[in-house]
Structures are given as structure tokens and as C-alpha cells.
Amino acid sequence: MPQHYDLFINNRFVPAVSGETFESVNPHNGAVVGRFARAKKEDVDLAVASARKAFDEGPWPRMSGEERGKYIRALADKISEHTPAWLPLEVEDSGGTVKKLQGDFWVSGNHLKYFSKLAEHALDDTLSDATREGSSKNMIVRKPLGVCAQIIPWNFPLMMAVWKLGPALAAGCTLVLKPAEETPLTAMLFAQAVQEVGLPEGVINIVTGYGEEAGAALVNHPGVDKVAFTGSTEIGKLIMGEAACTMKRVTLECGGKSANILLEDADLDIAIDGSLYAAFFHSGQCCTAGTRLLLPESRKKEFLDLLVERAKQIKVGNPAEKSTDMGPLISQKQLDRVLGYIEKGKAEGATLLLGGHRLFDSGFYVEPTIFDNVTPDMTIAQEEIFGPVLSVITYKTEEEAVQIANNSIYGLAGAVWSKDTDRALKIARAMRTGTVWINEYHILTEKAPFGGYKQSGIGRELGPDSIKAYTELKHIHVDELKSREKKFWYDALLKPVSLSKT
Ligand code: NAI
Ligand code: MG
Numbered sequence: 066m067p068q069h070y071d072l073f074i075n076n077r078f079v080p081a082v083s084g085e086t087f088e089s090v091n092p093h094n095g096a097v098v099g100r101f102a103r104a105k106k107e108d109v110d111l112a113v114a115s116a117r118k119a120f121d122e123g124p125w126p127r128m129s130g131e132e133r134g135k136y137i138r139a140l141a142d143k144i145s146e147h148t149p150a151w152l153p154l155e156v157e158d159s160g161g162t163v164k165k166l167q168g169d170f171w172v173s174g175n176h177l178k179y180f181s182k183l184a185e186h187a188l189d190d191t192l193s194d195a196t197r198e199g200s201s202k203n204m205i206v207r208k209p210l211g212v213c214a215q216i217i218p219w220n221f222p223l224m225m226a227v228w229k230l231g232p233a234l235a236a237g238c239t240l241v242l243k244p245a246e247e248t249p250l251t252a253m254l255f256a257q258a259v260q261e262v263g264l265p266e267g268v269i270n271i272v273t274g275y276g277e278e279a280g281a282a283l284v285n286h287p288g289v290d291k292v293a294f295t296g297s298t299e300i301g302k303l304i305m306g307e308a309a310c311t312m313k314r315v316t317l318e319c320g321g322k323s324a325n326i327l328l329e330d331a332d333l334d335i336a337i338d339g340s341l342y343a344a345f346f347h348s349g350q351c352c353t354a355g356t357r358l359l360l361p362e363s364r365k366k367e368f369l370d371l372l373v374e375r376a377k378q379i380k381v382g383n384p385a386e387k388s389t390d391m392g393p394l395i396s397q398k399q400l401d402r403v404l405g406y407i408e409k410g411k412a413e414g415a416t417l418l419l420g421g422h423r424l425f426d427s428g429f430y431v432e433p434t435i436f437d438n439v440t441p442d443m444t445i446a447q448e449e450i451f452g453p454v455l456s457v458i459t460y461k462t463e464e465e466a467v468q469i470a471n472n473s474i475y476g477l478a479g480a481v482w483s484k485d486t487d488r489a490l491k492i493a494r495a496m497r498t499g500t501v502w503i504n505e506y507h508i509l510t511e512k513a514p515f516g517g518y519k520q521s522g523i524g525r526e527l528g529p530d531s532i533k534a535y536t537e538l539k540h541i542h543v544d545e546l547k548s549r550e551k552k553f554w555y556d557a558l559l560k561p562v563s564l565s566k567t
Contacts, residue, residue, distance in 0.1 A: 119267030211290030403452030476518025
């Protein structure tokens with residue numbers, strides 16, 4: 066019998082008002098992993114009311130950053146403590162490989178620790194005593210923004226939850242988190258940890274449910290001050306429009322079509338494996354996936370031969386086996402979508418070099434797929450596929466490579482591989498993306514901001530400024546009434562002007 070999970074509202078587990086549930090399935094074999102409460106508008110109303118009360122009346126925004134930091138640190142420790150129990154369940158719920166999830170869990174704990182430190186140091190109530198003239202002074206104060214709705218996708222379930230709730234908690238906000246309907250499990254396990262840590266009531270609320278029900282109800286709720294979203298560009302745009310109804314603050318991390326540029330002097334041994342990792346890590350279900358591989362015409366054949374040879378060595382299969390490199394896609398919907406793009410690539414005239422088919426009788430598996438002779442205008446060079454499909458495009462000059470790389474509605478990430486760092490840096494600076502790796506891929510650090518140019522999103526997560534996206538700035542002008550002559554209207558601001566008598 067699959068386990069049942071309720072909603073988490075005001076530190077208590079409660080069923081949906083309607084009593085309805087939905088199931089999440091194991092992408093490896095389609096088995097039901099868990100049964101989850103299906104939140105709708107009435108449940109979202111309760112969750113927002115709980116977060117609202119915790120923000121307007123509760124201790125969380127009022128306690129010192131240092132105290133909040135201690136709670137956040139305790140949550141980080143809970144991730145480490147529960148990793149042995151949670152990780153195998155996350156393999157079943159998300160189809161992520163053991164290798165991938167070991168990384169995710171470790172990173173999630175570390176990032177949460179980083180946010181706990183940000184809470185201690187970054188949000189001093191008074192930022193500056195900007196000017197002092199006589200008995201008056203101007204203060205610039207940063208305050209927690211309020212109640213935040215946080216909507217996350219299925220590709221990095223725990224890590225996305227941490228990236229959202231970490232800075233919000235650090236800043237003193239309260240929140241309602243909605244995990245993706247495909248992967249609600251770790252969020253509900255995390256809710257148990259919230260109870261164990263004894264976080265004040267209503268600070269973290271978690272509602273499981275569908276995007277168009279629970280997600281949309283959050284985005285439209287007048288009691289919500291901010292929406293933070295990671296997911297498709299399509300839904301990101303929709304959310305931006307709907308958030309306008311109450312002028313909610315919005316941060317969005319959306320799609321990508323990242324260019325991975327190999328220069329002719331690239332260290333092939335590193336660059337080829339790096340490029341395969343860029344494109345096929347987590348079966349290509351990463352917003353940063355390096356799905357456009359730009360090869361120099363002068364060495365194309367040599368590069369491509371090695372690429373295909375190494376791609377054949379990628380071990381695809383059951384994500385629960387420790388040696389597996391690439392597991393299944395998340396769902397039947399995603400499988401159909403990816404196979405549809407492969408057909409489109411063929412129809413538009415790209416050359417299928419490797420893969421292109423579904424694998425195994427059950428589960429949502431697709432082979433590592435490589436298309437050659439892709440031109441920048443083709444659908445598979447422009448649209449985010451979110452599957453193991455790599456489009457190879459050739460270039461003649463560095464300028465052309467940059468121009469092809471920037472020919473995209475997206476601008477999330479990209480990479481350059483070269484032995485000449487200065488040359489690679491010049492290209493990195495010219496790429497219109499939020500992240501560029503040189504001789505590396507997919508590595509993010511909590512110390513640097515992450516987010517997109519153009520339709521890849523708005524705002525940045527991680528880094529020392531991440532907490533600022535969960536604050537409002539306030540100016541307070543104080544007059545301490547020392548040696549104050551009463552002056553109002555314009556007299557106090559204007560210097561006396563002598564008027565000419567002529
Ligand atoms: P999606 O954007 O529909 O889902 C992401 C989250 O948004 C989920 O929690 C979902 O429940 C929620 N959501 C959906 N509709 C909503 C609405 N009307 N109001 C509020 N919340 C809503 O993405 P989906 O359908 O899972 O995947 C489709 C494509 O999106 C993928 O093929 C991929 O190209 C892209 N994607 C990008 C991600 C990224 O990391 N940037 C992550 C997931 C998907
Ligand atoms: Mg969707």
C-alpha cells in the first residue's frame with residue numbers, strides 16, 4: 066500500500082478540505098509511490114491564512130536574524146540526518162539516479178547552511194545612517210517582504226525547495242510552498258523535519274496539488290505578497306500576468322537552451338565528457354542543460370567521432386542502481402514531448418547520429434540522442450526539450466559562435482572549453498546568459514547568483530544578495546527635535562533666495 070501524505074498547514078498535517086487525493090508514480094516502472102492530498106482554493110486559503118498570521122502576529126519576522134539562523138541550521142542538519150531514509154524514496158518519486166541525488170541532498174544541506182549564515186549577518190535592520198544634518202537623520206531599513214508563495218518543479222525537488230524557502234526564512238518571511246505534482250514526496254518529508262525542529266507555527270506551509278488548482282490559487286491570492294517560481298517559461302509568463310492583480314513581487318527561474326562552445330584548442334578528453342554531462346545529466350531535465358553543442362568546423366569530425374563513441378558508454382537504466390548514469394524521464398507526458406521533438410528534428414532535416422528511441426518496455430526512458438547538421442533556426446535548436454537530445458551546430462569563427470549562442474529567447478547558462486583562458490573569458494563575457502562555465506559544466510556555488518537573462522527569468526537565487534529578493538526597502542527620516550525651529554511647507558527645504566527689486 067502506498068503511503069498517504071496530508072497537507073502541512075500551521076505545523077499540522079491535515080487532509081484536503083475536499084478529501085481528494087492524487088498519486089505520484091515511479092518513473093522507472095510506473096508503480097504508485099505515494100498518495101497525496103489534492104489542495105484546491107479552499108486549502109490554499111487556509112495555508113495563506115496560516116502564513117499571514119505567522120507573519121503579521123507571530124514571532125518569526127520579529128526575532129533576531131541570529132535566532133532565525135539557528136532554526137535554519139537545524140533544518141539543514143535534518144537533511145543530513147534523514148538522507149539515508151529519504152534518498153531511496155526520492156529515487157522512486159523523481160527517477161533521479163542515486164549519483165544525482167547524493168549530490169542534490171548534499172548540496173541542499175549545504176545551501177541551507179549558507180542561508181542560515183545569511184540570516185545571521187546579512188539583514189541588519191538598519192542598513193545605513195545615510196545622512197545626518199543637525200538633529201535629523203535618514204535611515205535605510207530592510208524589512209521582510211511578507212507571505213511568499215513558492216512554486217517549484219520536479220527536476221530537483223529538494224534543492225528547489227531549499228533555494229526557495231532558505232532565503233525567505235532568512236529574511237523573516239513566512240511561506241506556502243507548492244511542490245510539483247510529479248514529485249511531492251521530499252517536501253512532505255521535509256515538513257516532518259519542520260515539526261521536529263519546532264519552527265514557530267505557520268512559518269512554513271506546504272500544499273501538494275496541481276498547478277492549475279493549488280498553484281493558480283496561490284498566485285491569485287490577495288494575502289500573498291510575493292511569488293517565487295521555477296518551471297516552464299510558459300507558466301512563468303502566466304504567473305507574471307496573474308501576479309499583477311495585486312502587484313505581487315515576482316521572481317522567476319524558467320527555461321533555457323544553453324550553448325556549449327568547444328574551441329578548436331579544447332582539451333578533448335575533458336571537453337567531450339563535459340559536453341555529454343552538460344547535455345545528458347538527469348536525462349537532460351535541467352534548466353541549464355547544454356543542449357546546443359557548438360563545434361568548430363575545422364575539427365568537427367574528430368570531435369564528433371569521440372562524442373558519439375563516449376556517448377555509447379553512458380549507462381542508462383534503473384536509477385536505484387549505483388552505477389547508473391542516466392535514468393528515466395519524469396512522466397509519460399515528458400516522454401511524449403521529447404519523442405515529439407526528436408521527430409521534429411528529423412522532419413526539419415537534422416541528421417540523427419545516435420539514439421532517437423524509447424528504451425525498455427516499461428518506464429519513461431529515452432536513449433541519449435545526438436543530432437548533427439542542426440541549423441540555428443531549427444525547432445531543436447530553439448526550443449527547450451528537457452530530455453536527452455543534443456543538437457550539434459558548427460561555426461567558422463569565434464564571432465559566429467557567440468552570435469549563434471546568443472540567438473535564443475533564453476539566456477540561462479552556457480560554457481566555453483579551451484586551453485586559453487583569456488580567449489574563453491572574452492567569449493564568456495559576450496554570452497548573454499546568467500552563468501558561463503569555462504572548462505566545466507552544471508557546477509553552481511551558493512556564493513554566486515544564479516538566474517537568467519531574457520525569457521529565462523527574472524531575478525537571481527543563491528549568492529549574498531539572494532535574501533534581498535525577500536525584503537522591502539524602507540526610508541525612515543527622523544528628527545530628534547534638538548535645536549529644531551518649526552518650519553514646514555517649503556521653507557525647510559529651500560535656501561533663502563534674494564529677490565531682485567528691479
Ligand atoms: P510547469 O511550469 O507547468 O510546472 C512547474 C510548476 O508550476 C509545478 O509546480 C506546477 O504545478 C506549477 N504550475 C503549473 N501551472 C501553474 C499555474 N497555472 N499556476 C501556478 N503554478 C502552476 O512545467 P511542466 O509542465 O512540469 O514541464 C513542462 C516544461 O517546462 C518542461 O518540458 C521544461 O521544458 C520546462 N521546465 C523547466 C524547469 C526549469 O527548471 N526551468 C523545470 C520544469 C519544467
Ligand atoms: Mg505543466
